[in-house]
Structure formats: C-alpha cells, structure tokens
Amino acid sequence: MTNNKLAIIDIGSNTIRLVIYQYSTISGLKEVGNIKAVARLRNYINDDGIMDIKGIEILENLLISFKEMIEDYHVDSLRAVATASIRQSKNGHEIIDRMLETTGIRIELLSEEEEAYFGYFAVVHTTSTQSAVTIDMGGGSTEITYFKNKELQQSISLPFGSVSLKHQFMKDNTMTHKERNHIYTFAIEQFAAIPWLENLDIPVVGIGGSARNMAKMDQSRKKYPLTGVHQYRMSKQDFIEINSELTSLSYSELKKLDGLSSDRADIIGPVAEVFRALMNRVGSPKFQFSRKGLREGLVMSSILLDYPDAFNKYDVFLTGAKYLASEFGKSEQQIVHHAKLAELLYEKLCSNGLWTFSEEEMSILKQGAKVFSIGEYLEQDAASQHTFYLLSNRSINGLNHKERVRLALLASYKNKEEFLSFLQPFESWFSKDEVQQLLKLGALLKIVYALDASKRGIVTNIEVDIDEEAEVLHMNVNCKGNPLAEEYQVNRQKKHFERVLKLDISVHFV
Known part of the structure; x- marks a missing residue:
C-alpha cells in the first residue's frame, strides 16, 4: 500500500466533498486533494421526506465531476459514503441505485x-x-x-x-x-x-x-x-x-x-x-x-487493517514524529538514537544532582530529540530558522498549539538569542520557569545532536562525573567507531551547555 492513493467522497447534508489521501509506510498519511461543493441537499427533502429531483440532479452532476477528478489523480481505491441527507430521505435507496447506474459510483449509506x-x-x-x-x-x-x-x-x-x-x-x-x-x-x-x-x-x-x-x-x-x-x-x-x-x-x-x-x-x-x-x-x-x-476515520481504520502499526492512539505523537522526521530526511534509526542519547544524558545529570528528574520533562526532551534540526533538510546554514518555521506552522498530530510551539523552540535551538527571537510572538504563552526549562533542554539537545555529527549512531554510552573543586563536568563518551566529527562538533557547541550548567565541560571520547 506504499504511496497508494485513497479517495473519500463524503455526501453530507450541507456539503459534498472529495478528499484524496496518499499513504506511505515511510511518510504516513497525507491529504493531496480536497474539493468541496456546497449542495445543501437537506433543503431538497420535502415535507413527505422525499428528496426532489433537483437535489438528486445536483448530487448526480457533482459525482460525475468528482469521478473525472478521481481518474486524473490515478486513485487506487474509492469509498463514497452518505450520511443524514440520504439516510433521512425515504427515497434514499432509490437515489443510491440511480447514482450507481448513472455515475458508476457505489454509495455506502452509513448508519448513525x-x-x-x-x-x-x-x-x-x-x-x-x-x-x-x-x-x-x-x-x-x-x-x-x-x-x-x-x-x-x-x-x-x-x-x-x-x-x-x-x-x-x-x-x-x-x-x-x-x-x-x-x-x-x-x-x-x-x-x-x-x-x-x-x-x-x-x-x-x-x-x-x-x-x-x-x-x-x-x-x-x-x-x-x-x-x-x-x-x-x-x-x-x-x-x-x-x-x-x-x-x-x-x-x-x-x-x-x-x-x-x-x-x-x-x-x-x-x-x-x-x-x-x-x-x-x-x-x-x-x-x-x-x-x-x-x-480521516474511514481512511485510517482501513489502513490499520493492513498496517496495524500505522497509527497509535495511545501515543499519537510517536508515529507522527516518525513520519515527520522521515519527510525531512531523518531515519527511524536516527530518531530512536537521538531520543536514547537525550534520555541517557538527562538521567546522568539528574543522578549527579545537577537536575531534578521529572517524567514530564523527560517526555518533552525526547519529543524535541526526535525532530531536532529537521530544517537541515532544506538548508544547512539556516537549519534553525527552517526548523522553527516548519514545526510551528504545520499541524502535528498529538500536540496542541502551545505544545507545538514548545517543540519548535526546542528542536530549533541554536543559541539563547535566536531562541528568544522565536519566542517573542508567543511570550505570553509560557511562564518564566517554562522558558528556563526550554533553554536548558534546548542546550542539552544541541549537545546530543553533536554527539551524532556523522549521523552513524556510533555513541553507545555516556558517563558523567563532576569535579566540584575544579567546577568541571567530565563526559566520558563510548563509541563504536572513529568519533572525529562528533568530537569536533561537541567541543564547538558545548559552550551553550556550560552556560546552562554553570560548569566547564570536558569531553573524553573512548
């Protein structure tokens, strides 16, 4: 079903709409066409409960137009459904039979x-x-x-x-x-x-x-x-x-x-x-x-019959993040690796008493790790700006609007100044404590992303040790390959994290 196109014709009492979707196991479900017609079929049902010929002809002409569009889009499967207007018409089944005969479109009458x-x-x-x-x-x-x-x-x-x-x-x-x-x-x-x-x-x-x-x-x-x-x-x-x-x-x-x-x-x-x-x-x-x-309910339920893991109602963002990151060149392996590194480093900092562990904070951090710097796909030099724009200006399943902006701020983190410029239109949405939380988590994610600079997933473990007398945090990073790119990027980016921790950071790659 990879890249299959599925069409839904929704015959309602007020509007009739043709929506075309494309589903891929890699990039998920996307809407690729949406055509609406205001028909007001409910107005053509007379006092005897019969839909008159004018209403029937409006429906017929629209279905003929929709069929042409469906053919032009090369749709693989079509499902046409009717709701209250046809359900409440005493001649509803006659209308359905006529549409099949004149348009070739089989209408499914949905129950309440x-x-x-x-x-x-x-x-x-x-x-x-x-x-x-x-x-x-x-x-x-x-x-x-x-x-x-x-x-x-x-x-x-x-x-x-x-x-x-x-x-x-x-x-x-x-x-x-x-x-x-x-x-x-x-x-x-x-x-x-x-x-x-x-x-x-x-x-x-x-x-x-x-x-x-x-x-x-x-x-x-x-x-x-x-x-x-x-x-x-x-x-x-x-x-x-x-x-x-x-x-x-x-x-x-x-x-x-x-x-x-x-x-x-x-x-x-x-x-x-x-x-x-x-x-x-x-x-x-x-x-x-x-x-x-x-x-969407019709399409998603159909997809789940063939692909049981396509959507997860208990963790909506989990599958959404996978599809979103994939769309902008980030593999599922990278998503898992970055979330794992973020979780590991966060836990090490908490166990050393630098931060207080919070399940909610951990969840926010892992969300940001999964889509961090996806704007690189468009342009490396402006990755931060592209990342913020992409995430803040598109619907993300599983996140309300404040959570969406929070994710955009985290995933686009470059430095404090740019963070505050992105925050400015939404400043009233976040408390001072929330802003400070995002600044520290953003700086941590920047280090995590640097730890996979070569995009090979070579970091296998991180150990943290604090020299309180010298005010230095030692990070011992275990690798399964040459960490040339990772070492360079971490030493370039660690200054942001040092400001957050108020400690110097010394990184040792093994």
Missing part, C-alpha cells in the same frame, strides 16, 4: 452509529486528548460521542443540524436575539435527555466545517500568531463573545466576517448556540477543534 464512530476514531488517533465529548454537527444531523481514556463509552445521533435548525427557528439569514434564545433552549432540552452527558467536566471536541469556522473566527478576532486550527482551544467566554457578535451583524456583514466561510454565514448562529449548550451540559472547561473527522 457508524458516522459517530468514525468521527471518534479520527479524534483519538490524531489528538493527545485522553477523554472528551465529540460533536460533529452537519446540516441535517448531529453526532455525539463520549470517550474515556481513548475508549468509546457512548454515542448518539440527533436528528437536527445547522441547516434544519435554521429552517425551524430562523425567519431570515440573520439570527435575532430571540431566535438565539430559542435555539439554545431547544439544544439544552435535547442534551438534557442524554444522561451520560451530565457534568463530565471534560473537553468538548468539535469536528467538521461548522466547528472549524468557530475556531477560525476566534483566531481572527484574537490576531492569533499561529496557523492551523487542528487541536485549537477556546473557552466558554469565547463562545459568548462570538455569539454576541454574530447576532449584532447583518447577513451581508456576516459574509465578510474574517474567519467565517461565506457559505456558512446563515447557519453559524445555530451552530454556536448548540456548541455552547453542549459545553454547559457537559460542564466542559474548554472547546477543542479537530480538523480530522469522519473522512
């Missing part, structure tokens, strides 16, 4: 349970969140799951969505204060009938386009210094402030609002109220957004 499950599956395999309630609000239905310690506990599908709520409660494209209160009351009543949601005190994770727009709007109004919305976090107060803004703007003003897709301007109001109601019911301290949902 399957739709909820695959959304949960994507979240636990792409975020570090251990327990949460997920909500995927489409145009005609809303899927909710509850997972604890990464294991699914409960799930439910509710027969309302952003488009159906607009039709039920809004007279116009702009939500009024009265309509806002009615939608919130309706949502609270729906959630109150689900006993397992009550006061869980865990995050709510939003999946899908509506949640994505909430995250983007919040980032826009805060002038957020980071790109991407996967694993972005918001507070309940953020929702209250955004909701107030939404009800104060006209439809034309909403379409121009930064962070809000113009095709969702008329339905974002109901979405925000449903999310706020769910947070209150769950007793959630924060709202998280997951860019990965139903489509």
